Amino acid sequence: MADFLKTPIEYLKGVGPERAKTLQSELGIFRYEDLLNHFPFRYVDRSKYYKINQMIDSSAEVQIIGKISNIQEIGQARGKRLVAKLEDETGQMELVWFKYTKWLKETIEKSVGVPMVIYGKPSEFNGRFNIVHPEMETVENHQSVPVGLYPVYSSTELMQKKGISNRVMQKLQMQLLSEIQLMEETLSESIINQYKFLPRKKTFQAIHFPQNPEDLKKAESRLKFEEFFFLQLGLLIKKLSHKSKFRSHEFTSVGNQFNTFYENHLPFELTGAQKRVIKEIRSDLGKPVQMNRLLQGDVGSGKTMVALLSMLIATDNGYQSALMAPTEILAQQHYNSIKEYLADMDVEVALLTGSTRIKERRIIFEKLNSGELKILIGTHALLEDNVVFNNLGLTIIDEQHRFGVAQRAKFWKKNNLPPHILVMTATPIPRTLAMSLYGDLDVSVIDELPSGRKPIQTVHRKDTHRLAVFKFIKDEIAKGRQVYVVYPLIEGSEKLDYKDLMDGYESISRSFPLPDYAVSIVHGKMKPVDKEYEMQRFIKGETQILVATTVIEVGVNVPNASVMVIESAERFGLSQLHQLRGRVGRGAEQSYCILMTADGLNETAHKRIQTMCNTNDGFEIAEVDMQLRGPGDMMGTQQSGDLNFKLANLAKDQKVLTAARHSAEELLNADVQLNLPENAPIRNHFLKYHQDKIAWSRIG
Structure with a gap:
């Protein structure tokens, strides 16, 4: 049966070479199995028909039996439309096509006087009902489909032009299902019985031609389970394979450096979540197998401290550590924090970025090569060939989704044995998405904020409230606080955004004049040295207001900053809004996030703003973000390439x-x-799609 389903689609009765070309180019259907897995995107209840005099102006779609007459082309050029009259024994209504081809016009003309089933959404215009771009077929064809829910398949203009209508797609699916004598199972009998799944052939019959909603639900349940099951099986096998293949350094002890820091220099009490995560990492490091762990933690949850304690374990065992961040600002922030934490410790730390001078680089390279330098923090510069470690034991990658797999893998080649890997992200990832994207990693979550932190108060204000917002800013500055004002920077509209930023900067400079107020500005067009100068002025408290683009999204830690004003907040995604809000609330004082928007918001923008005002929980925000955008848009195409499910939905x-x-x-x-x-069906199906990726002999 597997070989049968791999038959080229042109050999199916009703297809042929010409239709095969169209199915291949338009829907990616090359073989029988591709057609079988081309599922309807909706269904019509064929049991109910309406009369024309029963029409109401509603959003519901209806099914009508009637005859077409009086076809006319009305209007000129772009305003041209095709209008036909539909009538039954109770009255008349219009059918309208604003976009139509010569082929469609000819098809409609051939339908004159023939009983037709018309399907679409009725609307009222000038006292008469019409249906725009209706679906239509003869009563004879319509009634030849098995009674039940009527499948509707996705289509394209070219398919319609080539005569591959929805009815043709139904016929092809029926033909294929009739030719399949026996369909091999893909799941074990125990799993099928456990979840009461339909047999495989019945599942495909029910997804294409369900007799009732219950059958459809059963078919969808099995097919969704299979999509998730084989993805998870692949990730888990990859995880097992990794653990059996990749050996690494065994950190046998927690020694003097870790204990001295923990007992004498720890600047604050660790949260329960931090302690739990450090135990998980310590357990991994104590094995001669490469750690491959993802650390999730919301903004301000204390991931840097966990990273430092992990690096001190490496130091105690005679190994070096590297921490790589995606931007110079973030790398500098990590360096400043860790340097300050280790001020009274005998552990040398260095920073390497694209801006590091040649003289400093030489010193770093010498100390790194000799083993004197224990912790190196930096950007992509750490991946350069001339960065040679003496004995790299631990690599920590921050905001790991910004680095490609090939880039991360370069660290593996900097040692005889690959170093342990800890990847961190401050972008909360919904549990279901993490399970699917990172199911081959061990996952740790810091789900507590340090004690003493007050929840950030988030409010929504419109442009008409700007004077009141400015007064609030002045009141906060009078208390000795500092303020961020952030403008959007969206790819493809930099000139417009830059103008917004400069207009905003001038407006704030006028409203907050010297000498009482000092304003800094930071944006992507500035030279790194100028950007760093302005950032340092703000960090040192020399300026009270920082006007910036999203360059300050991550990596800026100014505990004295208590207000984050986000201009044009409707143009930001939820993840960005949450990250920006995380720049405040880092001190003991009450902090605020003010979301400024235009007056009119669409439904999605309103939902984002409302979510931000209702919760500070990054994981709750991430769940809403996934529901609004979908997993692919959240993580980008590279990250979500394996998540192109046909039916399954991570959010639902x-x-x-x-x-x-x-x-x-x-x-x-x-x-x-x-x-x-009993597991042979699972193994056989799995190997069909993963045989080039899995080495079973590694897993034992």
């Missing part, structure tokens, strides 16, 4: 994903090689 099908992950874990715990006869 969390229970299905959890069940699939649990089943995959149970399966591998009981039969890691999938050698048991």
Whole structure:
């Protein structure tokens, strides 16, 4: 059967070479299995028909049986439209096509006087009802489809032009299903019985031609489970393979440097979450297998301290550590924090970025090569070939999604044994998305903020409230506080955004004049040295207001800054808004985030603003963000390439994903090689898609 489903689509009755070319170019259907997995995107209840005199101006779509007459082309050029009359025994209404081809016009003309089933959304215009761009087919064709829910498949203009209508797609699916005598199972009998899944062939019959909503739900349930299950199985096998293949340094002890710092120099009490995460990392480092762990922590949760304590464990065991950040600002921030924490310790730390001078680089390279330098912090500059470690034992990568896999892998080649890897992100990732994107990693989460931090108060203000906002800013500055004012910088409109930024800077400079107020400005067009100069003025308290673009999204730590004003907040995504808000609230004083928007907001923008005002929980915000944007847009195409599900939805099908992950874990715990006869269907199906990626012999 597997070979049968790989048959080229042109050999299916009703297709042929010409239609095959169109199906290939428009829908990516090359083989029988591609057609079988081309699912309807919606269904019509074929049991209900309406009369024309029953029409109401509503959002519901209806199904009408009637005859077409009086076809006319009305208007000129772009305003041209095709209008036909539809009538039944109760009355008349219009069918309208604003975009139509010669082929469509000819098809409609051939339908005159023939009983037709018309489907679409009715609307009222000038006292008469019409349906714009209706779907239509003869009653004879319509009734030849098995009674139940009527499948509607995605289509394109070229497909319509070539005569591949929705009815043709239905016929092709029926033909294919009739030719399939036996369909091989992909799941074990125990899993099928556990979840009461339909057999595989019945599943495909029910997804394409469901007899009722219950059958459709059963089919969707199995197919969604399979999509999640085989993804999770692949990630878990990859994880097992990694642990069996990649050896690393075994950090056998927690020694003097860690204990001295922890007992005498720790600047604050660790949260319970930080302690838990450090234990998880310590456990990994104590094994001769490469650690491959993701550390998630909301803004201000204390990831840098966890990173430092991990690096001190490496130091105690005679190894060097590297911490790589995506920007100079963030690398500088990590360096400043860690340098300050270790001020009374005998552990040498250095910073290497693109701006590091040649003389300083030479000193760093010498100390790194000799082993004298224990901790190196930097940007992509750490990946350069001339950066040679004496014995690199631990690599920490911050905001890891900004680095490619190839870049991260370069660290592995800087040692005989690959170093332990800890990747960190301050971007909260929904549990379901983390499970699917990073299911091959061990995941730690810091889900507590340090004690003493007051929740940031977030409010929404419109342009009409600007004078009141300025007064509030002045009141905060009078208390000795500092303020960020951030403008959007969106790719593709830099000139417009730059103008917004400069106009805003001039407006604030007029409203907050010298000598009472000093204003800094930071944006991407500035030279790094100028940007750093302005940032340092703000950090030192020499300026009270920092006007900036999103360059300050990560890596700026000014505990005295208590107000974050985000201009044109409707132009930011939820993740960015949350990251920007995290620049304040880092001290003991009450902090505020003011979201400035225009008066009119669309539904999505309103939901984002409302979410920000309702919660400070980054993981809750991430869940809403995924529902609004989808996982692909959240993580970018490179990150979400494996998540192009046909039916499954990470935002809506969390229970299905959890069940699939649990089943995959149970399966591998009981039969890691999938050698048991009952698991043969799973192994066979899995190998079809992963045989070039998995080396089973590594897993034992």
